[in-house]
Amino acid sequence: MTSESWVAGSAGSGFGVDNLPYGVFSRRGELPRVGVAIGAHVLDLAGLAAAGLVDDRRWFASGSLNAFMAAGRAAWQANRARLTELLTDETYRDRVEPHLVPRADVELLRPVEVADYVDFFSSEHHAANAGRIFRANGDPLPPNWKRLPVAYHGRSGTVYVSGTPVVRPCGQRFTAPGEAEPSYGPSLRLDFEAEVGFVAGVPSPPGRRVGTEAFRDHVFGFLLVNDWSARDIQSWESRPLGPFLAKSFATSISPWVVPVAALEAARVTPPAQDPPPLPYLRCDEPWGLDLSLEILINGHVVARPPFALMYWTSPQQLAHATVNGASLRTGDLFASGTVSGPKREHRGCLLELTWNGTEPLDLADGTRRAYLEDGDTVTIRATAPGATGAPLSFGEVTATVLPAMP
Amino acid sequence: MTSESWVAGSAGSGFGVDNLPYGVFSRRGELPRVGVAIGAHVLDLAGLAAAGLVDDRRWFASGSLNAFMAAGRAAWQANRARLTELLTDETYRDRVEPHLVPRADVELLRPVEVADYVDFFSSEHHAANAGRIFRANGDPLPPNWKRLPVAYHGRSGTVYVSGTPVVRPCGQRFTAPGEAEPSYGPSLRLDFEAEVGFVAGVPSPPGRRVGTEAFRDHVFGFLLVNDWSARDIQSWESRPLGPFLAKSFATSISPWVVPVAALEAARVTPPAQDPPPLPYLRCDEPWGLDLSLEILINGHVVARPPFALMYWTSPQQLAHATVNGASLRTGDLFASGTVSGPKREHRGCLLELTWNGTEPLDLADGTRRAYLEDGDTVTIRATAPGATGAPLSFGEVTATVLPAMP
Numbered sequence A, B: 001m002t003s004e005s006w007v008a009g010s011a012g013s014g015f016g017v018d019n020l021p022y023g024v025f026s027r028r029g030e031l032p033r034v035g036v037a038i039g040a041h042v043l044d045l046a047g048l049a050a051a052g053l054v055d056d057r058r059w060f061a062s063g064s065l066n067a068f069m070a071a072g073r074a075a076w077q078a079n080r081a082r083l084t085e086l087l088t089d090e091t092y093r094d095r096v097e098p099h100l101v102p103r104a105d106v107e108l109l110r111p112v113e114v115a116d117y118v119d120f121f122s123s124e125h126h127a128a129n130a131g132r133i134f135r136a137n138g139d140p141l142p143p144n145w146k147r148l149p150v151a152y153h154g155r156s157g158t159v160y161v162s163g164t165p166v167v168r169p170c171g172q173r174f175t176a177p178g179e180a181e182p183s184y185g186p187s188l189r190l191d192f193e194a195e196v197g198f199v200a201g202v203p204s205p206p207g208r209r210v211g212t213e214a215f216r217d218h219v220f221g222f223l224l225v226n227d228w229s230a231r232d233i234q235s236w237e238s239r240p241l242g243p244f245l246a247k248s249f250a251t252s253i254s255p256w257v258v259p260v261a262a263l264e265a266a267r268v269t270p271p272a273q274d275p276p277p278l279p280y281l282r283c284d285e286p287w288g289l290d291l292s293l294e295i296l297i298n299g300h301v302v303a304r305p306p307f308a309l310m311y312w313t314s315p316q317q318l319a320h321a322t323v324n325g326a327s328l329r330t331g332d333l334f335a336s337g338t339v340s341g342p343k344r345e346h347r348g349c350l351l352e353l354t355w356n357g358t359e360p361l362d363l364a365d366g367t368r369r370a371y372l373e374d375g376d377t378v379t380i381r382a383t384a385p386g387a388t389g390a391p392l393s394f395g396e397v398t399a400t401v402l403p404a405m406p
Helices: A045-050 A066-070 A073-088 A090-099 A124-134 A212-218 A231-237 A260-266 A314-322 B045-050 B066-070 B073-088 B090-099 B124-134 B212-218 B231-237 B260-266 B314-322
Strands: A022-026 A033-038 A041-044 A100-102 A107-109 A117-120 A151-154 A159-161 A170-173 A183-186 A194-200 A219-226 A251-253 A292-297 A300-303 A333-335 A377-385 A391-402 B022-026 B033-038 B041-044 B100-102 B107-109 B117-120 B151-154 B159-161 B170-173 B183-186 B194-200 B219-226 B251-253 B292-297 B300-303 B333-335 B377-385 B391-402
Touching (some): A022 A041, A041 A045, A041 A090, A045 A090, A066 A073, A090 A100, A151 A314, A151 B151, A170 A231, A219 A260, A219 A314, A219 A377, A219 A391, A260 A377, A260 A391, B066 B073, B090 B100, B151 B314, B170 B231, B194 B314, B212 B314, B219 B314, B219 B377, B219 B391, B260 B377, B314 B333
Parallel strands (some): B117 B333
Antiparallel strands (some): A022 A033, A022 A107, A033 A041, A117 A151, A170 A183, A219 A251, A292 A377, B022 B033, B033 B041, B041 B100, B117 B151, B194 B219, B292 B300
């Protein structure tokens, strides 16, 4: 189906012509603009538009993808088809090549101006492990868990692009078992959560729900999310209204947004749902996504969570989040919750990997981790089956932990 | 101190020259602009600016207060001082009068472009009543409640200005005790929550906290909030991550933002805090606010909650929300949580007023309410002691419940 691109090295790079993820970049001293990853290059869409090679309605000379995301599915399809044509047909090469910028020469910026940020809790393995750790004697899953995709709102103002350092948060927490009172200080149980998110492009009106069948009409694409979490702050503050400061200091996202259309070959049947969900959560199409995640601490792989095993799918999450008539805005970000699987090496956060610090993790450099230390760099990568057979890359979301501020 | 304004009827109206709340308004066919309430008029600040009567750096010909709020405290003080001069000095009358628009001739719009929306839970009476209703055999307050101001993030994309109807939300809920499974349908326990909010004007950088002493440097003003709540959806969905769809369908705010500077005469000593809060939550100044709220259903007063009794004050809430290094953006909205007091007539929501529907409320028109019915109009008003002795008005936040959509 998909031809190879004339861009040298793009085939097999994870950023072939079957991927074409969108991002925002800047070159030294220049204003941000929209680009697409191809091989080791960024294709400058604002430059292509200025040269008359792609349609542009003030979409691409922009500091975010939001204007293009708001344009809707027909515009997304047309742009993707045109870029495919430009990048595979040798006759365009001379005109397009001037708009290819080596990735090493640009800074990748936050791709999306985030409107609201919703974080789900949709991995059964993660939810059950968390339940076993925090409620040792009860049912590992809360009673609502298989009836609806549990979620909460996070802080959209602290969503940062990959590469932005994360300052260790301070707050109230207990520092040892049996303490009578919490104290104030830096979190001692700083964790990551490996997640996959999607961003809405097309708004929806108040009072109307967005059914599972309308997912593709509203959602522009997928990206990687690290939902940084301070476990000690979280366990103390969360009753009865859920996590707040334990999450609100920082959320990291990858710079590339992979279009929904690039993920057709990644779609798989999700796990069977028992009990069957209520009609508003039913989905006629298989919307499991066979993404392979990889988590690294300081360059050492510590887990490989399988996204295909997520219990609740993305269209179900969107249908649930809007079933009460909550409207969508361009830039709404929905994250999956920690991605975990049945095996230890599938677990997507240190809470699970070290069983809340009781089983420290040995890194390949000989050091051990119960929770994150200052200076640690956490990287999450993912690939998906691509249309050409070769895997398609999500790139990565990475960030280094800085010490708490005085 | 404060002189009277030459605007006829402004003294004693609640919108005298000691108040001067900011809002955004439009006249038929015109673009939105910033105005200030004075008596029964709106003073058109964009018009004043065009006439060279007030300093304006692209603040006032705007669809929101955000640009002016971002300008900072010195700009807020200078503008307030200048408006006071223009409205009290008769010699300005001829030049200012053309910019007074009768309130009846304008539409009041949402004053703030909301960045993140945080909702607290800071009334001890409300928290304890909720605890007694939902956890009959336990301590009414969660163990963290007197140590920190509990809060969660709400949905900023569904914050609507007063007057915008609210569609009854649908979702999963139980319709009768003893049901084995939840069903899908319109909420049967739709409630209001009478709250007072504040909005941040000046951002703060990531990783730095905003101490209680810096409150006035960041916060522009206060307004009224109705945090609509679907109690049946809430009680089922909230474990373990807190409320989501029960709140995210709509939050209503009043159109006028009362400047912090207008509330000096309203400041009172808040309730004593025992145990003493951790140092980062201590506040050298008294920041209780003696606001008198009034809640009406279809024009009948059902409660009069006293804001002066709130356990956690606004500067404490802001210091807590940023203690983990979460940055502030212009437009961040922080709501107090339901305002309730020790008496039945002080309770700020139907959950408490009807004890979760078990003690229905008799309205003066002979009807009864366990929870809200379609067509009900809920109005929240407030006044505060003003600098002149006469009360200063917050105006109102009002909205009518529309039936659920099919």
